[in-house]
Amino acid sequence: MLKFPEENPKELLKLFEEVYSNARIFYLLKTALDLNIFDYLDEFKSAEELARGLKTDPFLTEYILKILHKLGILEFKDNKYRNRGLANIYLRRDSEFNIITPLNYYFENIKNWENLKLILENKLKNKNESLGKMFSKVIKRMADECKCWELKKVLDYVSKYDEFKNAKKLLDLAGGHGLYAIGFSMLNENLKCYVFDLPEVIEETKKFIEKYNAKNVFTIAGDFYGDDIGSGYDIIFTSYNPGGKNPKIAKKVYDSLNKGGLFINKQFFLEVEENIMDYLNNMEWNFFRPKGLKKNKLRYTFEGDLKFSEYISYLKSIGFEILDIVDMSKLLDNEYYSSTKMIVAKKI
Structure with a gap:
């Protein structure tokens, strides 16, 4: 009892304290969304x-508001709280751009x-469901993520090309929700757009087409x-799909395009693990392996994928001219x- 350990535990305790604090914030944010707090705060309100x-309990509710303010989500004035612009746009259920899902x-x-x-310990197995059923379940999440920022940026970028x-x-190959095809059709009234995907997914696609009267x-x-x-396409667009780095799919795309047509392919090209976040993401990627989806070790990679440089070389070898490579983090x-x-x- 009178003997010191060889090392001070402060760094270990600090690590756990930081992780615990972040976990508490995580669940506080979950509770704020579960209670639809942001729907109430379009105008200044007191905690009471x-x-x-x-x-809810007024004492604990005030602490939630204080923390949301410190996190930069709420404004504070005269002992009252109101959504900041970001919260009104993305955290209210009635907002077109909400990302709650x-x-x-x-x-x-x-x-x-x-x-x-x-x-x-391999004691928790994933549900044995088809790829189509699995992807059809995530369509709304992907659509909400896409339309709040990325969709408009990509549409504006692509529409500048004379070929478009x-x-x-x-x-729109493996187009899922079909929002890109819908957006492209709005920007070019003479353009007929086709969304190709698994049958179960296409049933969800039709709902978006009807919603936007496309x-x-x-x-x-x-x-x-x-x-x-299909064939005779002037443009083939694809985004974040399992075949997006596969040479067989690239060749199929080439054969389906008209001469002078564009292939626009937006994908994650993760090739190295650099930090803890990469390790965590790749662990999560490998928790489950849905039937029919042949995953590789790194997140968003699949059997048969080429690395970025290999993929570019392959596109050139089959007859594509590379017009541009867009860094999406900058766009x-x-x-x-x-x-x-x-x-x-x-295609040349």
Whole structure:
């Protein structure tokens, strides 16, 4: 009892304290969304006023508001709180650009980390469901993520090309929600757009087409690995799909394009692990392996994928001219996309 340990535990205790604090903030944010707090704060309200509306403890409610203010989500004036602009745009249920569904993905995913021991011991298995059913479930999340920032940026970028302005037929390959095809059809009234995806996914695509009354957008159900994707396209666009770095799919795209047509391919090209976040993301990527989805070790990589430099070389070898390689982190002003590239290639 009178003997000191060889090392001071302060660094270890500090680590756990920081992690614990971040975990508490995580669950506080979850609770704020569960209570729809941001729906109430379009105007300044006191903690007492909010607590009455929510039927919550006023003392604890005030602490939540104080923390949300310190996090930069709320404004504070005269002992009252109000949403900042970001909260009004992205955290209110009635906002066109709310990202509540994508944020709920984090709250669902944390359950896997709570069960990490079972996953490591192979005692927690993923549901045995088809790829189409799995992807159809995440369509709304992907759509909400896309439309709040990335969609408009990509549409504006692509629409500057003369090849787009003169295009008559476009394919959104593995297009999922179809928002890119819908957006492209709005920017070029003479353009017929087709969304190709798995049959279960296409049923969800149709809902978005109907929602936006997109008269020039049509669907094709199939599996792009084995099925014909059509022909005579002036543009083929694809974004974040399992075949986006696969040479067989690239060749299929080439054969389906008209001469002078554009292949626009936006993908994650993760090739190295550099930090703790990479390790965590790659662990999560490997928690489960859905039937029919042949994953590689690194996040967003699949069996048959080429590395970025290899993929560019392959595109050139089959007859594409590379017009541009867009760094998506710069286009979107978001470091999260540092490994994401959008390749613009022309069939020559």
